[in-house]
Amino acid sequence: MNRPIVLFAFTTAMLVFAEPCFAGKIFVSNEKDNTVTVLDTDTYEVIATIPVGRRPRGVILSPDYKELFVAAGDGDIMDVIDTATLKKSRELESGPDPELMAVDPKGEKIYIANEDDSLVTIMDIKSGDVLGEVPVGVEPEGMAVSPDNKYTVATSESTSMAHVIDNEKKKLIANVLVDSRPREAKFTADGKELWVSSEVGGSISVIDPATWKVTKKITFEVPGVRPELLQPVGMDFTKDGKQLFVALGPANRVGVIDTATKEVKDYILVGQRPWHGELSPDGKKYFVANGLTNDITIIDVDSLKPEKSVPVGRLPWGVAVMP
């Protein structure tokens, strides 16, 4: 085991010195390895492999890209990585079993879903102080802050609701019932729609934040794939907002949805068990982490074709990208 690590460090050093790169970085959390793999957005070479707490899943960058937050579920902590040095700089006491989180647009607060306690913890990013806790449904997971910073949404996997928190009052103002086991929530850039993926329900609910009602449900269908395998998990809007990519877990595909018509326009075959993805800084590529094949698939956004697979650590789960 020692040897590959030494080699790794060597190649890393070579790369860093060879090219003081202006390229971006792709961060991939490896659930089984307890590491975060860092890749170069141009060459897809591994720049670094950062050891983190046990069972890292959710990864998110601060809006200024200076820090990467890594939820280490088994470690009951949130690791913070300095994106310049690619080293762990500090820890946040996230509470037990953190899984996904969201940062407000100003980068001041982080909202963390505490799965075991049915709580959303609101934390000051700088100090790590807990600013508040909001009780939500059972097993909260997906988190999203609205672009205007007014609302934060938490999805509860067991209660199967999207819980809407008023950020100023730190109180729940609405609870929207969706299909079974909601995993992720995303606001559109204009804040006019909230999309929630339901893994076991096999659907995406589109919610109108003016009324907090479900206005549309999107389901999936692939000939030759058992319907129960079409399990939407991670979602990302393209930079122009015209499409949404959704990882379909055991179906080994990424679905592409036209955000205007809410129709599924394509299915892209990727590695096994894709979980979460992220777009490249220029919006031209989409990187999705394949849980069972230990790699990420790079999708070309214009052609909607998978271009390449790049190996990362074991059981990759979350992806974050910085310019």
Place this chain on the structure above:
Amino acid sequence: MSVGPVSRDVRFAVALSSLLTVLALSGVSLAEEAQAPTPAPAAAAKPAVAPSPAAPAQGGEAAAPNAPALVKIPVYYLGKRYPEPLPLSYAERPVLDKGIQGARMYAKQANKSGAFVGMGFDLIEAIVPENGDVVAKAREILKKGDALIVADLEPQDLLAVADLPEAKNSVIMNIRSSAEALRQEDCRPNVFHIIPDWAMRADALGQYFIVKKWPRWLVIRGDSAADKDYLAQIQRTAKRYGGKIVQEVVYPYPPGSRNTDSGYQQVQAQIPMVTEQTPDHDVIWVIDTDEFFGDYLPYRTYKPDLVVGTQGLQALAWDKSYTEYGSMTFQNDLFKLTKRDATERDYTAWLGVRALTDAAMRAGKTSVPDIKQFILSKDFNLEGHKGVALNFRPWDHQMRQPIILGGGTRTIVSKSPQEGFLHEKNVNDTLGYDEPETKCKFH
């Protein structure tokens, strides 16, 4: 109709497209604060009659300062303290609260979730002693009207309760018995089965052995009614998946006491005698529902042998080693509550309460017939840490579910249905009795 492990089947793909369920829009949103539920004492419970509490949302900032008045719905846990089979190891503590603990756990969770939609659930524990009259207890419950019942009962008692005229429109969740007849000749329209039957268990293991190319099974069995029931289903599995029972041996030694000063020596001598004169086989399939001898088999057989069945590798709805799809929440919560590991019956009881309370919440209804109607509708898709939505087969009310292969191991070995076993409608229907073979007639 289910088919064997054939290559990708074309008609499967055709059937599939017509079967994708498009879920109706069912967004219910409420503008209110969550409030910690306060379950009322059992005695205060009354049958729920109120209309749908799922009022439309006011949305936005119109947050009501107080939680809505909760509509209280009683859920009964009807059980009897039957003598439990003791674990074969004298060092293992018998668990006497299997089931009820899982029910308590979900009742708490249901109240947390229910608070968001104005519903509360009272779990009312009605467990009679070993010599108690469970039918009289049921009558007492049913005096108040149709009831939601989680039944921790053996087949005879279950049927006696289900056949009460006043139980006709109640919903009874069987969380205990795998008896085949309850799904076949003795099926009842008011009974639903959360726990897998013997046929599902036999098929779940059988599929795995076919995939492994271990088709020759030596059966060593006890002779109780449940043992014979399981045997019949293994024979059925052999026939439908191309397995072969090479021989069937009734275990010859009486069980006796568990704790002995002479320890393991005699058993070590006996087991090779039972397994020596047997035809070639790939696995020993042990059937010992009473836990008299099954755990003696591993490592003591004449030849090196794999042991599967009621001991060794088992087909289960739940196991303490299962960790996927959020199931650690279940494992941790149960341990917090009981200071012991979860058992299968804790899970089936948990899921029984969940089926009833989720149906009430999703339907936005509180009357028992309305809840039953929702459970039987295509909108009923229960989450139960299995990675797929769970629901009931309309032809015999057996819950469709993936089956865990584990139990004798520290991590699960696999989960059935196995890859390659195809079905034109629902792959979970490759486990157990499918519609064309059912002997159940509800009317």
